[in-house]
Amino acid sequence: MCGIIGYAGSKPCAHGVLLSGLKALEYRGYDSSGIASFQGDQIKIVKAKGKIKELEEKIKDVPVVYYLHDFYTCCINPNLMKNDNQSCIDRDIPCEGCYYFGKKAEHLEKVRHFLRAFENRITFVAPAEYTKKHWIAFYPEYADKTIVISHQKAIGEYSGNKETALNEEPLRLGFVGAQKQIKGWDIFKKVVAAAEDAGCNYDFYYFGNGSEKVDGVTAVNVDIATQGKDAMIKNLKEKRISAVFLVCVWGETYSYTTYESHAANCYIFAMKSGGNIPYTVEKNHWGHVFSTEEELVKGILDEKTLREEINTWKKNAAPGAAAYMDNDDILKQFSDKRKAVVDWKSEQISLEQRLKRAALNVIFKELRLKNKQ
Template sequence: MRNKLLGEIVNNKYVIAISFANYLESKSGMPKVMMAHQQLYNNHGISYVSLFSVKKTFFSDRYMLFCKFGLIVDGEFKGIYQMSQLIHLFKKWEIRGYSLIDIHIHHLMYMNINLIEDLLMSSNDVPVKVYLHDYYNACTGYTLLKNNLDYCGGRGFSEQVCSGCRFYKQSNVIEPQIQALLRRNLGRITFISPSQTTKNIFLNFHPEFGERIIVLPHQIYFDHYDGNAEQLASNQTVRIGFLGMPRRHKGWETWSRLVSNCSGDGYQFIVFNSSNDSYANMSKVKVGFSGSNLNAMTDALRKSQIHVALLWSIWPETYSYTCFEAFSANAFIITNKNSGNIADVVRANNNGIVLENEKQLLDLFQDRDGLLDRINNFRKTEVGGPKQLYENDEIVRLSLRFSKKSTIKDSHRLVDYPLLWILNYLYNRKSLVNK
């Protein structure tokens, strides 16, 4: 493990990305961003070094027994290490001529904040980007669903507004730690919001960060896709898609009720996700992104000629990949007013409908002819969604624009700990079993 830790990297510049997820294995939005970033930075001759938390907590994550970090360098998993070992590694890299140009904090969930502070203090001249993938930097109820039920309104954190929520006590403990970390390093922090909605909601909680935040979408798109735009016949089965894993905050309960009420009424309900699961009264298309195909969902939707995408997120999405994937397949998007970035995209592009509540959704599907008219009118007037989605490399330009030769401060000795040997053994064994 020691020799592997002290190995060299390919490029003479590198960025560090911090999160709770191994982006080589996870299939949600944040890991997709990180996988895209690895490719973008590597294409610009910059190495991408990911640190993801490996931890053990008790009592609903209120107490942390330990927090170590998995190390991924340019898409290759290297092992699990102490933060002190990693700082020592980065110092060794500096001595060998490698320069740390940026630190990305993608998420602080499941982290020992003191260890992140150690890393930032060891490299206190390096710019820091804090990503807003959800609202964890404002509330531990990161979807802003009060008691995990309904959207709280995102008006800010206070006893008056939040005391009746299950996340209030936990947020009162964790959020001050996060805010202290951010304020101590505020002079070099840029908050990266992937959408205007996310920026607005985050600033409801922390208006003091208003001068430090920018909007930077994860993707940019070009040209128009002209496929899947034919008029639907009155007797044609309407293909409705649910995109992603069956999660309540993604609208799965509403989707399930819709299927129960309307199955067999001229609709085919299709689930698109990476699982091996099957679902009653629904068809299934297995699809998951990879480093070689980040646009796998778009390809699957186009191939399936999906007519409607139900994107019924009940929380304010920060950046919905599935929204842009459905848009790129010329699917008519149905969503609700609380879906954040999804509702904004639909309103801006007239590529669907934004409803008030579930009753309106069920009424819409009960009137099949009316829904067909909406779909056909959309197909008649729409110029077409994006033909191609590209990952936005503006983040790389930001890293390079403010980069300078960094200085790593390190007083640690490189020590191998028995717990680390155990964790590495168990983690590698799990990876082999899951292959």
């Protein structure tokens, strides 16, 4: 004979509810217990022999790793943009007047409740020093539990695309990434229009898979899903791009395109509000950080000074990486010996669903990861 208890709901501490229920049944004298919970399309099972306290010990000792992909733990708007058009990551502008403000308090209470449930065994992983610094400004109580593990590791050196541009040769300038306002796409279009009006000797390019066409801009399709994970680097090298616009207006927590651009030895234009992009550019001397749109446009239109700036950097800067590999250091966070005994059982799904998943896995391995080595 067995005792069974179930829970359906959204509490972050559902295990606590289930343990309380099991303890209420413990008087029956069972010699083992277990908890099964859904995680995505699988069921996670933790079992233990003996009293309920043995199961409780296993559950409470399981380490928790929380990855700081964005700033959702700080505001219901994960980009920390007031009304989606003004960065507030430095907390130097008031929340009042923002249409996210009304829901912020309730959202943060739920987040803090969730974090408190695991605070004795949680580790926060930030992809960059910039992200860690700004996140612990919101949560100083977790400063000693927050570490930095970058997404990638640099391999070797690439010495190509470091030739200086001759005065009669057009400077090749490119925009890299998504055609979105927060990525600086609108700023780039303003720069293109202003440079055309001023008669600057520039060739503009767009690298990505966006559909918008802009007069005076050559579109280069880049899609890592079909061309491989190094597609952006290869295309920037092939077009011999002198400099790129990474003019995001929100606090990027990492930015793959920053490292891809530098791997192709491209000088980088960044906006001060762009998060880890300007932080990385200034720290490593990879380009020029502008404080405002007006300053950026003015700098681009000063063609003589801009050419000298880029050419000097090309001649004197250390070469970019030959390639970047995925950083598997985060796996060490899961090597703690204090683990529960966990069994995995696949959810019952139809044959059609299984075939679809198998096909998608094949596509992913063959296309997206084909250049991983």
